[in-house]
Amino acid sequence: MPFPKPLQSWIFPACAAATCIVVWIIVPEKINPTLRIIKTITLQMAIPLLISLFMMFLLNMYISAACITRLMGKKKGLSGMLFSSIAGIVSMGPVFAWFPFLKALKGKGMADIYLANFLSCRAVKPVLFPVLITYFGWRFSLVFIIMSLASAWGIAFVVFLSGKRLR
């Protein structure tokens, strides 16, 4: 019997919850750390998720698909890369908090290359530079940051190429 459509999206979280229950039964000492980490992650993503929600609202309210395609649509080249890089760098919190917003952007016509660039550029966090430098020193930090940005652009380029080949 097919699963009712509104409930289909709940299969995955139900399986995850079932796994937690199984762990609780088999390895009871691990359930407390698991719940603690779940709580930490939920708290960590609360603010970014609210920001993402607010931005989705603004997007649906003020920005048309034509505007998104003009800024970050196909063939926007360097300006699109720059926009998506900055957006990725300034975005905060866990990546999955941004997925609903990115889905909305994709729906409005944002090209895959810029979506991939946004996701990868999240590795570069200027506010964390002092921590990085304190822990690993100037030289390593500088190379690490440059490589993070270069990797992000490389990943975006591969996504772009794959899209072209499959078209």
Added chain:
Amino acid sequence: MKIGFPVDSNNLDAQITEKMSSATWLLVIDTDDMSFEAVPAPQMSARSGAGVQGLTLLLEMGAEILMIGYIAPHIAQPLEKSGIKVITGVSGRVEDRVNQYAELNKSKIFTPQKGFARSAFQKTMKQFSSMLPVLLGVIMIMGLVQAFLSKELILKIFSKNPLMDTIIGTFTGSIFAGNPVNSYVIGQSLLKLGAGWAGVCALMFSWVSIGLVQMPAEVQAMGFRFTMVRNSAAFIITIVASLLTVFFAGVW
């Protein structure tokens, strides 16, 4: 946005024809960059129904909006139902009409109509609620994985071979997610415990750029092909970038 026109020549100066059947060319313009594609329109003499054939051709060329002088309502209705916007009563130069349309759309950005906030809010909540179940699932799985993966366990699986450690570090980092500062803290303590730089560097790179556990959420938001290509590319590029980083940073 692609706009389709029945026209009398194959350039942006072409005049829009009154009917589909009187067009000699069909033009589809991408408003992003004003690039266009032109194909000869089906001839009336070839067989009857040249108008419908022309329409089919425009849709095959990816037109999302149709601008034309006149189209029969019984043809326009099914087009509108399938998401194609039909604008009738249009005449003149193609380029002028495209610019006019773009200007009109631009002004819409800044003047939301009454009741628009409510519908924008409803749309936002609908988009968000479609993602929520998968996000909840991902959080639970991440909690489980991270509870079982201790620093000591990660250290045990490092092999002291830079290439092997890079692969292991990339894989391990891709299981975790969250604030990158956590990867710096774990990375530094792993270095203190004797792990190699290459593996630690790969772990820090992949922490943010690859998401193995959050893949269901990424698939739901961005699609299966995008997720697979992006994460696979990130896996390989992370390995190369980590090796280059430790080399150029002089910590090989």
